[in-house]
Structures are given as structure tokens and as C-alpha cells.
Amino acid sequence: MSKRIEVKDLNVYYGKFKAVEDVSLTIEPRTVTAFIGPSGCGKSTFLRTLNRMHEVIPGARVEGEVMIDGKNLYDADVDPVLVRRQVGMVFQRPNPFPTMSIADNVLAGVKLNNNKLSKSDAEHLVEKSLKGANLWKEVKDRLNLPGSGLSGGQQQRLCIARAIAVSPEVILMDEPCSALDPISTLAIEDLIEELKAKYTIVIVTHNMQQASRVSDKTAFFNIAGTGEPGKLIEFDDTTTIFENPHVQATEDYISGRFG
Structure with missing residues (x-):
């Protein structure tokens, strides 16, 4: 079910400002x-370019290609809504819909896509998705209570359950643990390890230890100065990046000399 992502010569702009320059990986x-x-x-x-989420910002555009199994997400005939169904996103802060129950939060994306489910199918999908997010045992007796009543770590796993309920092939996570305590962070990291058996996962993190624990590959980005575009400096196996990087700037960042 998971997919290969090939990025070729990608430049990202907000209006005239070039935010990211010439990324290929x-x-x-x-x-x-x-x-x-x-x-x-x-x-x-x-x-966010990997599921066209950056496009919600006025003036945002890209040059280059993002290919998923050979199909460019930016071709004129590609519907960005379908892209976001295929490539799910989990954000920095847990964002369950506050007026919805736990069960309705899980089903929110499915219903948004106009998928009609019978009551039994909906119940099965809720259970399957919550189990997939390692949350079922904790919430199975309160599925009709608001999702906002869960702890921060549970809310983030609820958001992951919501993401996987629509059967994506890729899951993007933008600093998913930055608002969580260490125990909740560990639970998310364990979950990421389990999810990669089914999904392609990409995570942004400021936590070097987290990157070294959870990832197979690591991409180091840097910027030459204020107003300059971000660039991909080095991309390799995580072990290589952390133990034997090829670029001095990578070693300086990982060792805490800057950043």
C-alpha cells in the first residue's frame, strides 16, 4: 500500500520569495x-509540498516534480483533494475537532470524502483505525465522548487514527511530538515504528535523538542566511548522517554547534 516518493528539482515559492531551492531526493x-x-x-x-498542503497559503507555488509511483502530483489533471487523501498529514499540535466525539473524529476525513458507510462498517473502521493508532484499549468505552477530553498524547494518536482511516499510502508528520511530554512522545515513536510496516512515513523533527531513534533515512536542511532559500544539504541513511556525515555543516548541526 505504501508508495515511493521521488522529488526532482523542486523549488517552492511564496509570491516572489523562494522558500526552498532545488531539492531532489x-x-x-x-x-x-x-x-x-x-x-x-x-x-x-x-x-507540505508532498501533499500540496502549502497551496492553502495564497501565492504559494512550486517548480519541479513530486512523483508518487511515477505520477506527478502537480500535473494539471491531478485533484489536490485526492492527493491529500493519498498522502495524510499529522500536525504539530493535536487538532481533534472539539465538538466531535472520538468516533466522529476518526470518521471525519472519510465523511468529508463523501464516503457513505453503514453503521456496522463505520464501527469497524473506527475500531480498526484506533487499534492502528494504539488507542483503542484506552478509549473503547467512551467513543461517544468529545475527542478534546483526551490527554495531549491521546489526542495526537486520535489525529493519527483520523489520518489512517481514509487509507492513505503516505503519512506526513510535522513535529508530531513537540507539544507532548516524554511518555507520550515515546508512545508516538513506538507507533511510528509499527506504522512503517504499512505506510511510507516522513517526519519533521527538531529532536535529534528522535530522528536517530525512529528514522531509516535523514535529510538535513539548512539556510545560508535570513531571506535565503532553504536547501537540502545532505540525505543519507540515518546512521551515516549521525555517525559519519559527509558535509561539515551536517556534523556542526548534529553536534549542537549551531541551530
Whole structure:
């Protein structure tokens, strides 16, 4: 079910400002890829180009290609809504819909896509998705209570359940643990390890230890200075990036000399 992502010569603009310059990389199926780098270097912007989420900002555009199994997401005949169904997104702060129950939160994306489900199919999908997000045992007796009543870590896993309910092939995570305590962070990291058996996962993180723990590949982004575009400096196996990087700037960032 998971897909290979091939990015070729990608430039990302907000109006006249070039936010990301000339990125090319390949993300393999059923792997976890981490994007690291200092604030403002284009990690999250680049992540959002992988499901066209950056387009919700007026004036945003890209040059280049993002191919998923050989199909360019930016071809004129591609519907961005379908792209976002295929490539799910989990955001920095847990964002369950506050007026919806836990069960309705899980089904929100499915209903948005106008998928009609019978009551039994809906119940099955809720259970399957919550189990997939390692949340079922904790919430199975309160599915009709508001999702906003869960702890922060549980809310983030609820958002992951909502993302996988629409059967995506890729899951993007933009600093999914930055608002969570260490125990909740560990639960999300364990979940990422389980999810990669089915999905291609890309995660932005400022936490070097997290990147080294959860990812198979790591991409280091950097920026030359204020107003300059973010660039991909180095992309390799995570072990290589953290133990034997080929670029001095990568080693300087990982060792805490800047950023």
C-alpha cells in the first residue's frame, strides 16, 4: 500500500520569495524519513509540498516534480483533494475537532470524502483505525465522548487514527511530538515504528535523538542566511548522517554547534 516518493528539482515559492531551492531526493516505501535542520530552513514547507498542503497559503507555488509511483502530483489533471487523501498529514499540535466525539473524529476525513458507510462498517473502521493508532484499549468505552477530553498524547494518536482511516499510502508528520511530554512522545515513536510496516512515513523533527531513534533515512536542511532559500544539504541513511556525515555543516548541526 505504501508508495515511493521521488522529488526532482523542486523549488517552492511564496509570491516572489523562494522558500526552498532545488531539492531532489527519493523516499522509499515502508520507511521512516526524518527532516532535520534549524528553524526557518524550509523543512515544514517542503513537507507540505508532498501533499500540496502549502497551496492553502495564497501565492504559494512550486517548480519541479513530486512523483508518487511515477505520477506527478502537480500535473494539471491531478485533484489536490485526492492527493491529500493519498498522502495524510499529522500536525504539530493535536487538532481533534472539539465538538466531535472520538468516533466522529476518526470518521471525519472519510465523511468529508463523501464516503457513505453503514453503521456496522463505520464501527469497524473506527475500531480498526484506533487499534492502528494504539488507542483503542484506552478509549473503547467512551467513543461517544468529545475527542478534546483526551490527554495531549491521546489526542495526537486520535489525529493519527483520523489520518489512517481514509487509507492513505503516505503519512506526513510535522513535529508530531513537540507539544507532548516524554511518555507520550515515546508512545508516538513506538507507533511510528509499527506504522512503517504499512505506510511510507516522513517526519519533521527538531529532536535529534528522535530522528536517530525512529528514522531509516535523514535529510538535513539548512539556510545560508535570513531571506535565503532553504536547501537540502545532505540525505543519507540515518546512521551515516549521525555517525559519519559527509558535509561539515551536517556534523556542526548534529553536534549542537549551531541551530
